[in-house]
Amino acid sequence: MLTDVRPHGLPEPLDPATARCDAPSVQEIVAADSVPPPPVLRQEEPAYLGSAPVSLDRYYDQTRFEQEVEKIWKRCWQWVCREDHIPEPGDYYTYEVAHLSYVVVRQQDMSVKGFVNSCLHRATKFKRGEGVGSAGSIRCPYHGWEWDNDGSLKSVPCAWDFAHLEAGKMNLPEVRVGHWGGFIFINPSHEGPDLLEYLAPLTQHFEGWPMEDRFVELHMAKELPCNWKAAQEAFLESYHVLETHPQLLKGTGDANVQYDIHSD
Numbered sequence: 001m002l003t004d005v006r007p008h009g010l011p012e013p014l015d016p017a018t019a020r021c022d023a024p025s026v027q028e029i030v031a032a033d034s035v036p037p038p039p040v041l042r043q044e045e046p047a048y049l050g051s052a053p054v055s056l057d058r059y060y061d062q063t064r065f066e067q068e069v070e071k072i073w074k075r076c077w078q079w080v081c082r083e084d085h086i087p088e089p090g091d092y093y094t095y096e097v098a099h100l101s102y103v104v105v106r107q108q109d110m111s112v113k114g115f116v117n118s119c120l121h122r123a124t125k126f127k128r129g130e131g132v133g134s135a136g137s138i139r140c141p142y143h144g145w146e147w148d149n150d151g152s153l154k155s156v157p158c159a160w161d162f163a164h165l166e167a168g169k170m171n172l173p174e175v176r177v178g179h180w181g182g183f184i185f186i187n188p189s190h191e192g193p194d195l196l197e198y199l200a201p202l203t204q205h206f207e208g209w210p211m212e213d214r215f216v217e218l219h220m221a222k223e224l225p226c227n228w229k230a231a232q233e234a235f236l237e238s239y240h241v242l243e244t245h246p247q248l249l250k251g252t253g254d255a256n257v258q259y260d261i262h263s264d
Contacts, residue, residue, distance in 0.1 A: 017048040023254030040205045047261040059227045069098045075189040077198045080104055081132070082216055083182050086112070090149055091134045094127040095186065102175055102186055103127050105138070105149045113151060114175040114186045121145050138172065147172055181211030201262050 027044065030037050058064055081093040081104065092105045094117060101117035103126060117125050119140040126138050137154055138147040146154040151172035156162055176187040178195025180203060185195055196203060224231045234240070241248050241255040249255065 016051040021254050021256045023256045025256060026258035038208050040208070043260070043262075044258065045260040045262050046258075049261075059230055065098075065227070069100070073097045073100060073188075075187070075192065077178060077185045077187045077195050080114075080184050080186050083179070083184060083212075084215060085132050086184075088134065090136055091132070092127065092138075092149075093132050093184075094130050096130045100188070101125055101127075102188070103138070104177060104184055104186060107150060112177050112179070112184055113149075114177045115151055115172040116175065116188075119143075119145055120170060120172070181206060182214060183211070205262075 024032075027042065030041055078095070078097065080095040080102070085091070085093050086104065086106045089106050089108045089110070092103050094101065094103050096102075096117075102114055103117045104112050104114045106112055115138070117127055119126060119142065121140065121143055124140050124142040126140060127133065128141075135149075137149060138151075140146070144157045146156075148154045151174060153167045153170040156165075176190060176195075178185040178187070180195060180199060187195070192198070238255045238257040
């Protein structure tokens, strides 16, 4: 929050790269605690990326959205579920983003494989809707084509009519699977960094808080009628705390926070 307000409610021009509110900073609050904080909470890695208005078409243009699907959701690591969502062989979790759908399945050796959630025959979804389940195989609900949970073709009804197919070439398309801190991630692309490289330095930041020892007590989902960025950005800024959550200001007196960019 900027001071020295002009008559029309606008602040005196300040350098946006260095402007800060006059309340105690996050580091000052942390330093005043009677218990010394972990070193990771004393890190600061600010980066000024500009303050020009964002183009509105990022929030409504269909071409922009299609580019996001191609360049983000088809290429990056995404959290699917927790390990304890699929604890036993045959347990699966269906994950969806945009029009894309994937399923991760616990294997007999307790590893996890991820597949495109689509039958190779007529592209019917194996599992409808996001969520957890368990099955001895992956079976199409339309024509009954069936795959083992490792993605290998198991059976085809009226197989005499499909003599042109080679079973070895009919394995389900796989996606990359990664594990960290009790979380299971997928990446539809086979290119790019592995999960731990992608998450760095987050994994080092959580060395004092082993996430694998946690569990999900409550899972809530809400579908919002907006572009995904509008919803995400609302939870990435504290500016709304002043008006929306004023009870949170009792300990700080302002909505001052610390934004860090630890990697690209």
